[in-house]
Amino acid sequence: DAGVIxxxxxxxxxxxxxxxxxxxxxxxxxxxxxxxxxMMRGLELLIYFNNNVPIDDSGMPEDRFSAKMPNASFSTLKxxxxxxxxxxxxxxxxxxASSGNTIYFGEGSWLTVV
Amino acid sequence: xxxxxxMEGPVTLSEEAFLTINCTYTATGYPSLFWYVQYPGxxxxxxxxxxxxxxxxxxxxxxxxxRKETTSFHLEKxxxxxxxxxxxxxxxxxGGATNKLIFGxxxxxxxxx
Numbered sequence: 001d002a003g004v005i006x007x008x009x010x011x012x013x014x015x016x017x018x019x020x021x022x023x024x025x026x027x028x029x030x031x032x033x034x035x036x037x038x039m040m041r042g043l044e045l046l047i048y049f050n051n052n053v054p055i056d057d058s059g060m061p062e063d064r065f066s067a068k069m070p071n072a073s074f075s076t077l078k079x080x081x082x083x084x085x086x087x088x089x090x091x092x093x094x095x096x097a098s099s100g101n102t103i104y105f106g107e108g109s110w111l112t113v114v
Numbered sequence: 115x116x117x118x119x120x121m122e123g124p125v126t127l128s129e130e131a132f133l134t135i136n137c138t139y140t141a142t143g144y145p146s147l148f149w150y151v152q153y154p155g156x157x158x159x160x161x162x163x164x165x166x167x168x169x170x171x172x173x174x175x176x177x178x179x180x181r182k183e184t185t186s187f188h189l190e191k192x193x194x195x196x197x198x199x200x201x202x203x204x205x206x207x208x209g210g211a212t213n214k215l216i217f218g219x220x221x222x223x224x225x226x227x
Contacts, residue, residue, distance in 0.1 A: 101207040
């Protein structure tokens with residue numbers, strides 16, 4: 001079974017540009033999470049969805065960040081405009097509520113804003 | 115609020131040494147507990163889990179026992195290998211309406227030949 005799929009794996013962009021990160025959760029999973037990992041702050045939960053509905057977005061840094069889940073098999077995390085301090089690894093993860101709360105992660109999108 | 119505290123790294127060991135990485139938690143409910151591993155340049159992989167008190171999770175020679183009385187979930191391995199070098203994260207999930215992982219800060223393990 002395919003795991004969580006993220007794209008792009010690596011992106012380098014200039015400050016001020018729009019960045020869109022994409023995620024395909026494991027088929028049948030009803031929760032989707034976006035995490036950010038940096039050396040300074042470790043792993044931070046940005047937002048999570050249940051059945052495509054955002055449940056908790058309190059971790060989203062500011063209005064420059066937005067996330068959508070238009071259907072059960074796709075989600076996006078958008079940064080507009082991007083800033084150098086947004087450089088990080090962004091992980092998407094998914095889980096099935098009935099499977100004992102185990103959350104499975106994608107390989108991550110490594111973002112560098114110059 | 116719910117939180118996870120794990121020992122600071124880096125932990126440097128020689129091959130075949132015994133490993134312990136301490137993890138304690140604070141939670142209002144009855145969480146599930148997890149260890150995730152992140153190899154250099156890769157994402158997080160589930161290493162093992164335990165869903166209730168006294169459960170022991172195990173995988174690839176690693177073990178951790180859910181100790182409710184000490185609110186701990188320490189990771190152990192009897193004989194580490196160079197290939198175990200990675201960052202290890204302890205995490206909890208209280209489930210229910212707040213189905214999300216709360217992570218510790220991670221512990222870097224470096225195993226030398």
